[in-house]
Amino acid sequence: xxxxxxxxxxxxxxxxxxxxxxxxxxxxxxxxxxxxxxxxxxxxxxxxxxxxxxxxxxxxxxxxxxxxxxxxxxxxxxxxxxxxxxxxxxxxxxxxxxxxxxxxxxxxxxxxxxxxxxxxxxxxxxxxxxxxxxxxxxxxxxxxxxxxxxxxxxxxxxxxxxxxxxxxxxxxxxxxxxxxxxxxxxxxxxxxxxxxxxxxxxxxxxxxxxxxxxxxxxxxxxxxxxxxxxxxxxxxxxxxxxxxxxxxxxxxxxxxxxxxxxx
Amino acid sequence: xxxxxxxxxxxxxxxxxxxxxxxxxxxxxxxxxxxxxxxxxxxxxxxxxxxxxxxxxxxxxxxxxxxxxxxxxxxxxxxxxxxxxxxxxxxxxxxxxxxxxxxxxxxxxxxxxxxxxxxxxxxxxxxxxxxxxxxxxxxxxxxxxxxxxxxxxxxxxxxxxxxxxxxxxxxxxxxxxxxxxxxxxxxxxxxxxxxxxxxxxxxxxxxxxxxxxxxxxxxxxxxxxxxxxxxxxxxxxxxxxxxxxxxxxx
Numbered sequence: 001x002x003x004x005x006x007x008x009x010x011x012x013x014x015x016x017x018x019x020x021x022x023x024x025x026x027x028x029x030x031x032x033x034x035x036x037x038x039x040x041x042x043x044x045x046x047x048x049x050x051x052x053x054x055x056x057x058x059x060x061x062x063x064x065x066x067x068x069x070x071x072x073x074x075x076x077x078x079x080x081x082x083x084x085x086x087x088x089x090x091x092x093x094x095x096x097x098x099x100x101x102x103x104x105x106x107x108x109x110x111x112x113x114x115x116x117x118x119x120x121x122x123x124x125x126x127x128x129x130x131x132x133x134x135x136x137x138x139x140x141x142x143x144x145x146x147x148x149x150x151x152x153x154x155x156x157x158x159x160x161x162x163x164x165x166x167x168x169x170x171x172x173x174x175x176x177x178x179x180x181x182x183x184x185x186x187x188x189x190x191x192x193x194x195x196x197x198x199x200x201x202x203x204x205x206x207x208x209x210x211x212x213x214x215x216x217x218x219x220x221x222x223x224x225x226x227x228x229x230x231x232x233x234x235x236x237x238x239x240x241x242x243x244x245x246x247x248x249x250x251x252x253x254x255x256x257x258x259x260x261x262x263x
Numbered sequence: 264x265x266x267x268x269x270x271x272x273x274x275x276x277x278x279x280x281x282x283x284x285x286x287x288x289x290x291x292x293x294x295x296x297x298x299x300x301x302x303x304x305x306x307x308x309x310x311x312x313x314x315x316x317x318x319x320x321x322x323x324x325x326x327x328x329x330x331x332x333x334x335x336x337x338x339x340x341x342x343x344x345x346x347x348x349x350x351x352x353x354x355x356x357x358x359x360x361x362x363x364x365x366x367x368x369x370x371x372x373x374x375x376x377x378x379x380x381x382x383x384x385x386x387x388x389x390x391x392x393x394x395x396x397x398x399x400x401x402x403x404x405x406x407x408x409x410x411x412x413x414x415x416x417x418x419x420x421x422x423x424x425x426x427x428x429x430x431x432x433x434x435x436x437x438x439x440x441x442x443x444x445x446x447x448x449x450x451x452x453x454x455x456x457x458x459x460x461x462x463x464x465x466x467x468x469x470x471x472x473x474x475x476x477x478x479x480x481x482x483x484x485x486x487x488x489x490x491x492x493x494x495x496x497x498x499x500x501x502x503x504x505x506x507x508x509x510x511x512x513x
Binding site: 051071075082102103105 | 267268270271275278279282348349351352353354356357358359512
């Protein structure tokens with residue numbers, strides 16, 4: 001059964017085509033890697049799949065629901081860990097979880113139980129009453145993953161979940177996610193720039209470049225196709241070795257200004 | 264419409280307010296300075312012109328000023344939420360934009376009202392006297408309405424602005440004129456026609472006038488007019504804010 005179906009999905013910003021007529025399917029319980037260089041259209045696609053952006057053309061079906069038509073139902077069926085941090089620093093870890101639980105209308109008793117469970121799994125239970133601004137990058141990431149799982153989604157979107165984390169934390173996070181995938185049959189849809197990660201855990205890979213899908217298959221199929229001995233080499237063979245420029249959004253400028261201001 | 268959702272969004276604003284003690288204290292500096300410098304500086308001239316006690320006249324204006332600034336800031340905080348990514352967390356949740364907007368706006372308005380109440384209490388130490396205890400609860404109601412109106416305005420602005428670059432522009436060409444051309448600092452009798460028209464179009468003028476009626480017992484437009492215009496302003500801006508907020512793409 002396909003839990004995600006994307007047909008002829010296109011997104012234009014003025015003249016620029018960010019996502020160009022892509023189609024793919026993800027089976028229930030699959031660990032799906034969505035790979036591509038910077039600016040390939042990964043995040044734009046995820047934003048469309050998660051109702052944050054309206055597609056210019058094409059259709060998306062998530063868990064049997066069209067997110068354009070029934071936003072609320074679609075939103076309940078997925079959890080997401082964004083590429084950029086999205087926790088409230090001025091709230092505690094517990095309050096962030098509580099906030100999410102209320103927004104997703106998880107009943108109080110269930111909410112309390114799951115928050116405790118999840119915070120223990122990501123090893124933040126001891127710090128539950130600390131403000132998130134005192135947390136390291138890895139801790140915030142773990143909190144975001146726990147939060148994304150609180151409402152028991154059918155699909156978990158992870159947009160570069162391990163960016164900037166040390167190998168210990170990365171391993172920890174992936175083993176937790178894989179366990180979830182095994183036990184709860186949650187479909188994992190992730191992007192990453194660490195090809196090793198994708199090679200190790202993905203059951204299916206789609207490579208997107210300049211808004212178009214350039215390859216689909218299991219990691220070993222892609223390696224065989226390009227006669228490469230690693231997914232990284234296969235990836236480079238498929239997308240070329242030139243470095244991509246990505247324009248900074250106003251938010252990036254803001255973030256940079258803020259960083260300088262804090263220094 | 265789910266009350267628990269609106270409540271948790273409201274609660275978040277309140278918690279953030281009480282956690283930033285520096286912000287609370289810092290934002291009291293300006294109103295206090297205005298109250299002391301203008302209040303005592305212009306007091307003698309005001310008296311000589313036969314207008315009575317200036318502190319008595321000025322205080323409702325300064326309370327309204329701190330409500331205006333706090334409220335607009337609370338609304339504009341959406342830009343920070345967008346920057347820190349937290350906005351996305353609320354936008355992908357299965358709740359309507361209207362619920363998000365209402366929860367946030369009520370939270371921001373509560374915070375701004377609290378700030379107004381603090382300035383009111385401080386003004387009592389500077390020499391302000393309330394004219395009637397019975398009218399006092401009405402003063403708080405008017406404060407809340409003003410707070411609601413300007414938080415919604417802030418939300419509307421933040422929904423249109425992409426980053427903080429345009430903030431200075433909004434501050435100097437919208438918020439400052441709203442404050443200075445509202446009758447916060449001077450009586451509205453015998454103004455030049457242009458100023459008079461601007462003042463009459465400014466929702467803050469009616470808020471301050473209503474507050475002055477409740478606190479000092481004098482009104483320029485009359486309490487009924489004030490209440491009507493204030494209420495209409497709240498409704499219009501809540502709609503405008505909700506509409507613009509619903510157009511946000513994160």
